[in-house]
Amino acid sequence: MDDTGRVSVAGAGIDGAPSVRPGVPRERRAPDPGAHWNRPEQQHDLTPLARSGLLHATPVFGTVAPPRALSGAVRRLAYRVPEHRSTRWALLLAGDKLDVLEHRLAAGVWLLPVAVALAAGYVGVSRALRR
Amino acid sequence: MRALVYEGPYRVRVRDKPDPRIEHPDDVILRVTRAAICGSDLHLFHGMVPDTRVGTTFGHEFTGVVEEIGPSVRGVRPGDRLVVPFNISCGTCFYCERGLYGDCESTNPMNDLASGVFGYSHTTGGYDGGQAQYVRVPFADVGPMMIPDDLEDEDVLLLSDVLPTGYQAAEMGAIREGDVVAVLGCGPVGLVAARSAWLLGASRVVAVDRVEARLRFAERWAGAETIDLRRERDPISALKELKGGHGPDVVIDAVGMEASGSAWQTLIGRKLKLAPGSSIALHWAIHSVRKGGTVSIVGVYGPPANLVPIGVAMNKGLTFRMAQANVKRYMPHLLEHVRAGRLDGRGLITHRFPLEHAPDAYDLFDAKADGCVKCVLVPNA
Ligand SMILES: NC(=O)c1ccc[n+]([C@@H]2O[C@H](COP(=O)([O-])OP(=O)(O)OC[C@H]3O[C@@H](n4cnc5c(N)ncnc54)[C@H](O)[C@@H]3O)[C@@H](O)[C@H]2O)c1
Ligand SMILES: [Zn+2]
Ligand SMILES: [Zn+2]
Numbered sequence: 001m002d003d004t005g006r007v008s009v010a011g012a013g014i015d016g017a018p019s020v021r022p023g024v025p026r027e028r029r030a031p032d033p034g035a036h037w038n039r040p041e042q043q044h045d046l047t048p049l050a051r052s053g054l055l056h057a058t059p060v061f062g063t064v065a066p067p068r069a070l071s072g073a074v075r076r077l078a079y080r081v082p083e084h085r086s087t088r089w090a091l092l093l094a095g096d097k098l099d100v101l102e103h104r105l106a107a108g109v110w111l112l113p114v115a116v117a118l119a120a121g122y123v124g125v126s127r128a129l130r131r
Numbered sequence: 132m133r134a135l136v137y138e139g140p141y142r143v144r145v146r147d148k149p150d151p152r153i154e155h156p157d158d159v160i161l162r163v164t165r166a167a168i169c170g171s172d173l174h175l176f177h178g179m180v181p182d183t184r185v186g187t188t189f190g191h192e193f194t195g196v197v198e199e200i201g202p203s204v205r206g207v208r209p210g211d212r213l214v215v216p217f218n219i220s221c222g223t224c225f226y227c228e229r230g231l232y233g234d235c236e237s238t239n240p241m242n243d244l245a246s247g248v249f250g251y252s253h254t255t256g257g258y259d260g261g262q263a264q265y266v267r268v269p270f271a272d273v274g275p276m277m278i279p280d281d282l283e284d285e286d287v288l289l290l291s292d293v294l295p296t297g298y299q300a301a302e303m304g305a306i307r308e309g310d311v312v313a314v315l316g317c318g319p320v321g322l323v324a325a326r327s328a329w330l331l332g333a334s335r336v337v338a339v340d341r342v343e344a345r346l347r348f349a350e351r352w353a354g355a356e357t358i359d360l361r362r363e364r365d366p367i368s369a370l371k372e373l374k375g376g377h378g379p380d381v382v383i384d385a386v387g388m389e390a391s392g393s394a395w396q397t398l399i400g401r402k403l404k405l406a407p408g409s410s411i412a413l414h415w416a417i418h419s420v421r422k423g424g425t426v427s428i429v430g431v432y433g434p435p436a437n438l439v440p441i442g443v444a445m446n447k448g449l450t451f452r453m454a455q456a457n458v459k460r461y462m463p464h465l466l467e468h469v470r471a472g473r474l475d476g477r478g479l480i481t482h483r484f485p486l487e488h489a490p491d492a493y494d495l496f497d498a499k500a501d502g503c504v505k506c507v508l509v510p511n512a
Contacts, residue, residue: 035222
């Protein structure tokens with residue numbers, strides 16, 4: 001603090017008046033200057049899961065990871081449960097766990113032929129030795 | 132392109148991935164120049180956010196150069212430098228019209244919680260984020276801000292999230308001249324909230340954390356007094372003492388669902404996941420703020436429900452304000468503060484990594500090691 005009692009942080013108090021604060025009042029009524037459409041066209045690919053309780057998908061959404069495999073089934077099921085129910089969120093978390101597991105398993109699939117070859121080799125060698 | 136890819140809790144890798152495409156006439160494709168890692172990304176990284184899908188790319192704080200534009204885009208051209216708000220907003224819906232960009236209802240089909248957000252799970256729309264060489268930016272005429280020629284990308288990078296979020300946190304406190312303001316959390320968001328509290332007229336600003344380097348940052352960068360949780364065993368009493376036993380006029384929660392400081396909250400919310408994380412910071416805010424005071428929440432909490440002492444809040448007559456920041460609304464005003472040196476966003480950046488080292492960057496930022504405050508990835512170095 002300086003001797004006037006004001007804190008010497010650059011700009012202290014500069015936004016003190018509510019009228020200069022960008023978020024006051026909380027809800028303003030002015031159309032966005034950048035926006036130039038009424039209702040945007042629907043994004044072409046309609047794969048997302050419809051929002052429960054609402055009639056249609058939003059015009060724009062992400063399409064990066066459509067639900068697939070068992071985790072996908074669990075996620076689809078989750079979105080059938082209204083969002084105010086804990087079940088929706090518990091199912092989504094379960095779907096996340098399955099998703100990780102599925103990817104780990106898929107990543108490990110190449111191990112399968114190796115394991116089979118090793119096992120076959122072991123059986124072959126032990127037979128040969130027994131003779 | 133190369134992109135950060137989520138592979139499961141505590142596991143991100145940089146891999147090849149198809150380039151993003153224009154999918155809607157109002158999209159642009161951005162070549163990313165800088166992409167920051169946020170405290171919110173840690174919630175994803177820890178597997179705390181429902182519907183975080185393997186293979187998706189995080190990153191909601193980025194700048195870049197326009198590479199390609201959709202047929203309806205008018206205000207943006209290839210070659211333009213943009214800083215992009217983390218919220219994806221249409222500009223025309225019920226909410227956008229009211230300036231509530233974080234509540235846009237045209238960009239998230241999954242639920243009625245929030246707008247679409249870049250790189251933030253399918254719970255916020257399932258968009259890929261900017262921790263990659265390229266990113267698809269929908270509604271490019273609405274959200275993004277052109278970077279002025281005299282400023283570098285890093286000067287304005289944090290206008291994408293942290294500066295507006297921290298400022299809005301303080302603004303939602305409805306700070307009046309002379310107020311005492313406490314900020315829980317000295318991550319990038321808390322630091323900006325503390326600095327902004329001064330701009331809004333606070334007479335005393337106190338910041339709370341347990342990380343040495345961040346407490347020093349709060350003193351230096353935000354001009355705040357500090358309470359060190361490693362030494363203070365009873366933070367509520369320490370905060371209450373601030374105003375002759377009343378408590379601060381405003382307490383800001385800039386911590387969110389991964390707060391430390393309570394064994395049972397950590398067990399139930401973070402380990403067993405019976406609740407969506409720990410709400411201990413919120414408990415402290417409610418108990419320490421003075422009667423009739425305001426609690427402002429920007430720390431992220433998730434669905435479905437946390438246990439919070441609502442009865443204490445009710446009896447004390449508290450006001451709650453909270454939000455996903457309405458970034459776009461704050462950008463022009465905060466750009467002036469950045470220019471004048473009143474909010475030095477660049478000064479918060481302590482670490483830079485090439486995109487290829489993103490997993491190390493996550494580990495470092497997560498551990499809050501090496502004095503790390505804000506970590507930035509450079510995708511097209
Ligand atoms: N509402 C929004 O629009 C918005 C935007 C960005 C970030 N966020 C959220 O804000 C929060 C902070 O973000 P950040 O980037 O600064 O994160 P961060 O992880 O870098 O910082 C959080 C800080 O809180 C400290 N902390 C932990 N427990 C605490 C406690 N009980 N009391 C006080 N401090 C405690 C940690 O030591 C850490 O320094 C996160 O929850 C993030 O998701 C919200
Ligand atoms: Zn962020
Ligand atoms: Zn909108």
